[in-house]
Amino acid sequence: MLDGLKDILCFSQFYKQRQQRETSLTVSERVSFKGAMFREHVYVKIIFIVSVLSISLSVILLKRIRNHHEVISNTEPTYFSANKSLENQLKQRETKILIHTGPTDSSTIKSLKNKLKERETTIKEIAEFKQNNPGVKQLPKVIGIGVKKCGTGGVISFLANHHPLIKVPWQVQTETFFFGSSRTKGGPDAYRAFFPPTNSMELGMEKTPIYFVHSDLDIPSAIKNMVPEAKLLLIVCDPTKRTFSDYTHERVRLDLYNDRLIAKYNTFEDYVNEYLPKVQRLLQKSQNNLTSYQDDLKTQNMLIKLHSTDLAATLISTGLYIYHIQRWKKLYNESNLLIIDGENFREDTGAVIENIQDFLGIPKLLWKEDFVKNPDTGFYCFRKFTEKHLNESYVETEDELKTSLKCLGKSKGRTRNGAKHASPETLERLKQFYKPYNEAFYREMGQTYKWL
Ligand SMILES: Nc1ncnc2c1ncn2[C@@H]1O[C@H](COP(=O)(O)OS(=O)(=O)O)[C@@H](OP(=O)(O)O)[C@H]1O
Numbered sequence: 187m188l189d190g191l192k193d194i195l196c197f198s199q200f201y202k203q204r205q206q207r208e209t210s211l212t213v214s215e216r217v218s219f220k221g222a223m224f225r226e227h228v229y230v231k232i233i234f235i236v237s238v239l240s241i242s243l244s245v246i247l248l249k250r251i252r253n254h255h256e257v258i259s260n261t262e263p264t265y266f267s268a269n270k271s272l273e274n275q276l277k278q279r280e281t282k283i284l285i286h287t288g289p290t291d292s293s294t295i296k297s298l299k300n301k302l303k304e305r306e307t308t309i310k311e312i313a314e315f316k317q318n319n320p321g322v323k324q325l326p327k328v329i330g331i332g333v334k335k336c337g338t339g340g341v342i343s344f345l346a347n348h349h350p351l352i353k354v355p356w357q358v359q360t361e362t363f364f365f366g367s368s369r370t371k372g373g374p375d376a377y378r379a380f381f382p383p384t385n386s387m388e389l390g391m392e393k394t395p396i397y398f399v400h401s402d403l404d405i406p407s408a409i410k411n412m413v414p415e416a417k418l419l420l421i422v423c424d425p426t427k428r429t430f431s432d433y434t435h436e437r438v439r440l441d442l443y444n445d446r447l448i449a450k451y452n453t454f455e456d457y458v459n460e461y462l463p464k465v466q467r468l469l470q471k472s473q474n475n476l477t478s479y480q481d482d483l484k485t486q487n488m489l490i491k492l493h494s495t496d497l498a499a500t501l502i503s504t505g506l507y508i509y510h511i512q513r514w515k516k517l518y519n520e521s522n523l524l525i526i527d528g529e530n531f532r533e534d535t536g537a538v539i540e541n542i543q544d545f546l547g548i549p550k551l552l553w554k555e556d557f558v559k560n561p562d563t564g565f566y567c568f569r570k571f572t573e574k575h576l577n578e579s580y581v582e583t584e585d586e587l588k589t590s591l592k593c594l595g596k597s598k599g600r601t602r603n604g605a606k607h608a609s610p611e612t613l614e615r616l617k618q619f620y621k622p623y624n625e626a627f628y629r630e631m632g633q634t635y636k637w638l
Pocket residue numbers: 333334335336337338339340395430431432434435531532535565566567594597598599600601602603
C-alpha cells in the first residue's frame with residue numbers, strides 16, 4: 187500500500203519536472219522534446235494494450251480448458267473413461283470434445299461385437315415375424331401400477347420407444363386409468379380397445395401410477411380377475427423426495443389446467459405445515475397398536491379412502507408403502523410382481539432396464555451400454571450402442587453426443603438433480619415421519635433401500 191502511494195507521488199513529481207523542463211527550452215528544442223515524449227507515450231500505450239490482450243487471452247484459454255475437463259468428468263457413458271493424451275492434442279478445437287476409451291482387451295471387444303451381431307439378427311427376426319403376424323387386439327401383458335413420481339414414465343418410455351416387442355396405447359399417453367374408474371364397466375372389451383394389435387411375441391403394456399394407492403374398489407383383485415397372466419411393475423422411491431416431486435407436479439398442473447388440488451399452498455413448506463399434522467392425526471386415530479402394519483386393515487382402508495375424501499393428503503400418504511403393498515402381496519409374488527427401486531433406476535437406468543427385460547421374459551435388446559448421461563441434466567438417456575463405440579478411442583463433440591441422446595420429456599426431472607428445491611428443514615421433517623414406515627417396508631421386502 188505504502189509502496190503504491192510512493193509510486194503515485196514519484197509519477198506526479200516526474201510530470202512536474204517534465205513541465206518545468208519543457209518551459210525552459212527553446213522552440214526547436216521544445217518540438218524535438220515533444221516528439222520524444224509522443225513516441226514514449228505511444229510505446230507505453232502499445233505495451234499496455236499488448237499486456238491487456240495477453241491477460242484476456244490467458245483467461246479465455248484457462249476457462250476453455252476448465253469447461254472441457256468438466257464435460258469429460260460429468261459425462262459418464264457407462265464404462266468409458268477420458269483419454270488424457272488425446273484430450274491434450276484436441277484442446278485447440280472449438281467445441282467441447284468427449285473422448286471415450288472403450289474396452290482394450292481383445293476378448294471383451296470380440297464378445298461385444300458378437301453380442302451386437304446377435305442383437306441385430308434378433309431385431310431382424312422380430313421384424314420379419316411381425317410382417318407375417320400383424321397381431322390382434324389383446325389385453326395387456328404388462329401393467330405398471332405405480333408409484334406416481336418414482337420413474338414410471340421413464341420405464342415405460344425407454345421400453346416402448348426402444349424395445350420392438352413392447353406396445354403401448356399411445357392415444358392415452360400410456361395411462362389408461364381403467365381400473366378403479368367407471369371405465370371398468372365396459373369390461374375386458376373396453377380395456378382391450380386401448381391397446382394396439384399385438385402378435386404372440388409382442389407384449390401390450392400400460393402404466394397407471396395411481397393403481398397402487400387408489401380407490402376403495404379393490405384394484406388388485408380387479409386386475410387379477412381380468413388379466414390373470416399380466417406381470418406387474420412397481421417402482422418405489424424415497425417417499426420424502428416423492429412428496430416434493432408430487433407437490434411440484436401438482437403446482438404445474440394448477441398452472442396448466444387450473445387443477446385446484448393444492449392451489450392454497452404456494453410453497454411446499456405451507457403444504458407440509460398443514461398436511462403433515464393432518465395425516466399424522468388420521469394415522470393416530472386409525473392405527474391400533476395391537477395389530478401389525480400387515481393386519482391393520484383399518485389404516486389400509488383409511489389411506490385408500492383419502493383419494494375420495496381429501497385428495498391433497500395423498501401427496502403424503504402415497505409414500506406409506508408398507509400399508510399399500512399389503513393388498514398386492516396377497517395376490518402377487520416375485521414371479522408376477524417386480525419391485526424396482528426408483529433411486530436405483532435414476533442412478534443406473536440401463537441395469538434396471540436389463541432386469542425388467544429378464545423379468546418379462548423378452549430378449550434383452552436394451553443394454554446398460556445403451557444408456558448415457560445427459561451432461562446438461564445428469565439424467566440417463568437412450569443412445570443405442572453400436573460398433574463405432576467399440577473403437578479404442580471413440581471421439582465426439584458434446585453437441586454430437588447431445589443430439590444423439592433420446593431423453594425423457596421436459597415434464598421429467600423437475601425436482602431431482604437440482605432443478606427445484608425444498609427447504610432442508612421441511613425435508614427432514616418428512617424424513618423423520620416416514621422413517622418407521624420405511625423401516626417396516628424394508629423388513630417386509632427383505633431389502634434395504636437407500637432412503638433412511
Ligand atoms: N432418465 C430420467 N430422466 C428424467 N427423469 C427421470 C429419469 N429417471 C428417473 N426420473 C425421475 O422420474 C420422475 C418422474 O416420475 P414418473 O415418471 O413416475 O412421474 S409420473 O407419475 O408419471 O408423473 C422425475 O421426477 P422429478 O425430478 O420430480 O420430475 C425424475 O426425477
